[in-house]
Amino acid sequence: MQEGNRGPEARETAGHSREDIQQCTVCGADDELRVHHLDGRRENTEAENLVWMCRDCDQNVNTESEESTTWNNHAVVLPDEISAKIDREFIRLVCVCRRDLGWRPDKTRHYYPLVAVDGVFAVGRMTAEAFEERLVELGLR
Incomplete structure (x- = not known):
């Protein structure tokens, strides 16, 4: 499984190791996963603000x-x-x-x-x- 290019501190704050990550929270894909900030603010690294998303779902959410x-x-x-x-x-x-x-x-x-x-x-x-x-x-x- 390949992770996206989000910072390691966000992954650690989310409380997930590579072994824990199984799928995108939105579509269930299991590759190219990255941390997504629910409130859209990267500085908010509280665990409840972070979810795993695949590259496609993350881009769909983040596009204007x-x-x-x-x-x-x-x-x-x-x-x-x-x-x-x-x-x-x-x-x-x-x-x-x-x-x-x-x-x-x-x-x-x-x-x-x-x-x-x-x-x-x-x-x-x-x-x-x-x-x-x-x-x-x-x-x-």
Whole structure:
């Protein structure tokens, strides 16, 4: 397994040795893994802020968003800052739901509807359990 080019201090802070790393938190790939900072700040090396991602998932999360997104055939134009927040929060929820609950939310079926109803900032404060509970309340899970 080949690791990405993230600093060794982040890997050590994450509490994972090469032997512990098995797969990307998002897609399950087992090669080209690197440390991803959930809040987007490399200086935050707290263990709960760090997850393993493959090169492709990490790049998808870190690339700048397009100007518009389509939700149920409705074009939504968002400022880059808000679009980036939405993307980061989705990745965070994917990671915590997979880690804590053993399932992966779908962006279109689970995440976007909840963001539309509750707002990205409210969703951003949810734990995996609260996210799943809210989805059940709305009949989305």
